[in-house]
Amino acid sequence: QQQVKQSPQSLIVQKGGIPIINCAYENTAFDYFPWYQQFPGKGPALLIAIRPDVSEKKEGRFTISFNKSAKQFSLHIMDSQPGDSATYFCAASIQGAQKLVFGQGTRLTINP
């Protein structure tokens, strides 16, 4: 119940395409859902986060869509660029909890 399942494991998209990374959870007590971007050899960077009271959040070219009834959330990258090639992690936490539960990561490659 504490798991967050992330898919796909890897994804290759042409430049300008819209990669979509999906995450699913079971624990309805989760109420904070961040996404992290990690480049090789670097620490993950907080990209964007959403709470269940909204269905969508946009920051620049990155959009989170949230489906509370399906217990799923996804990351969309508009007008993807080769510089977006990285590993992306979704995560979730329970209200007031200091620990995050991470998905397994998606290795995204944007071809020029």
Next chain:
Amino acid sequence: DGGITQSPKYLFRKEGQNVTLSCEQNLNHDAMYWYRQDPGQGLRLIYYSQIVNDFQKGDIAEGYSVSREKKESFPLTVTSAQKNPTAFYLCASSIRTGSSYEQYFGPGTRLTVT
């Protein structure tokens, strides 16, 4: 310049030796964390600390130890009891925003034990 620093970036040790990884933050965050990342894998929580002089085990604490004597510092010791210590180690700290805690990561230390 605020942030989380981890040193060194690369660390090499012989099997059987204990090694301590440094993590310092000047963000005034209360909570700090240590994660382990293996190639192509996700993040696994080793230990975390919510306040000074207090810490809790994460999912894979065996073979590791920590201390939290200062708010800014959360060093991790990889002991000789850790069977597969070679990995990328990430330190993080968090700040409360509303009902949640935003976690921010350091640059990581790559430990190689031979």
